[in-house]
Every structure is written in C-alpha cells, then in structure tokens.
Amino acid sequence: MIAYIKGILTYIQDESIIVDIQGVGYEIMCASPFVFQDALNKEIKVNTYHHVREDLQVLYGFKNEDEKYLFTKLISVSGIGPKGALGVMASVDVAEFVAAVEREDEKFLTSFPGVGKKTARQIILDLKGKLTSMLSLSSQEAFHPSxxxxxxxxxxxxxxxxxxxxxxxxxxxxxxxxxxxxxxxxxxxxxxxxxxxxxxx
Structure with missing residues (x-):
C-alpha cells in the first residue's frame, strides 16, 4: 500500500491534486484540495490511502494522519464509500466530527450529503469510543465534547x-x-x- 507521496505539487483541481515525482504525476483525490494552495510548486508530503478494487485504483490524500485515520474508519461503516467519506470530511475537521459521534448527535451527522438517519446511527454504533484515542495531541486539546x-x-x-x-x-x-x-x-x-x-x- 502507498502510505504517503512526497514530491512537487504541480496542479490543484476541484477534487484532486497532482504531485510530480521524478517526472511522473500522481493524481490524489482530496476532500478539500485547495487546503494545499500554499504549497503549489513546492515539495510536499501527502498522507495517502491506496484504494484498490478489481476495476479501479485511487489514491486519496490527507494533510495529516488524523484525517487519514478518520477516512479509513468512515469507509468501514456500512453505507459509506470513499466518495461519501470525502464528502463528510470536506466540511468538518476531525475533532468536530469526533465530538459529534461521542455525543451521538444524529442531527449533526445527517447534515452531510448522503448521510441519512440510518447511516448516522450506524456511524455512532460503529465508531463511538474508537476515535478519540487516535487523535493527535493538538486535536485532543481541541476536543471538548461539552x-x-x-x-x-x-x-x-x-x-x-x-x-x-x-x-x-x-x-x-x-x-x-x-x-x-x-x-x-x-x-x-x-x-x-x-x-x-x-x-x-
């Protein structure tokens, strides 16, 4: 599996970024590609998840390990695929999402595209108590459920x-x-x- 990509950020598109590594451009799908704007034409390291199916191989990219971990947990939930997970992550940070899961906030979770009440309940059932321990120190400091x-x-x-x-x-x-x-x-x-x-x- 490809754990990360390190190279020159050459393009930023609506749904992905292109990172050049010795003349080969790797397209990496991202929840919010423009968060990498400051690194355009510079060397960057992107944490990646290599998604493989019989008919498809896709690289998904993240700014840090917390985001990558949340993505892997989201796609483990029944009813959520990679595109759905990116849709959730495009408009929420890790600590905010974890807080919503811990307080069982179905209303908050159903505000994301493609997440209905059934999926929101499944997210809470599958992920509650399994996310907080993996947050980085900086994210844990920002995580205050109350x-x-x-x-x-x-x-x-x-x-x-x-x-x-x-x-x-x-x-x-x-x-x-x-x-x-x-x-x-x-x-x-x-x-x-x-x-x-x-x-x-």
Missing part, C-alpha cells in the same frame, strides 16, 4: 447561511478552515467574520 456542540452547530449554521447568500462550496471551505478554532458559538458573529474573510479574497 463545549463543541454549540460551536459545531454555530459553524454549521454559518455554512448554510453563506450558501443562501450565494457563496460557492469552495469559497465557504476556504474561510471555514480559518474559523475552525472559533470559540464564539454565536452564529451571527461567525457569519460576520466569515464575510470579512470572503471580502478580502
């Missing part, structure tokens, strides 16, 4: 509000990644800060 519910809901509501204002999924992801550590759970405040970031772009 407070993350309000923060998570505030971020989610802000995302939906920005969509109704006409911003694209890519634009929203770009600013939300900068607001993941936002401690103010007030949705209006998060929206105001997000709009400020969007106007700068």
């Amino acid at each position: 407070g993350s519910e309000a923060i998570g809901e505030g971020l989610q509501e802000a995302k939906e509000a920005l969509k109704t204002l006409g911003y694209t999924e890519r634009e929203i992801k770009a600013v939300m990644s900068k607001l993941q550590t936002e401690t103010d759970s007030n949705t209006d405040e998060i929206i105001r800060k997000a709009l400020g970031l969007l106007m700068k772009n």
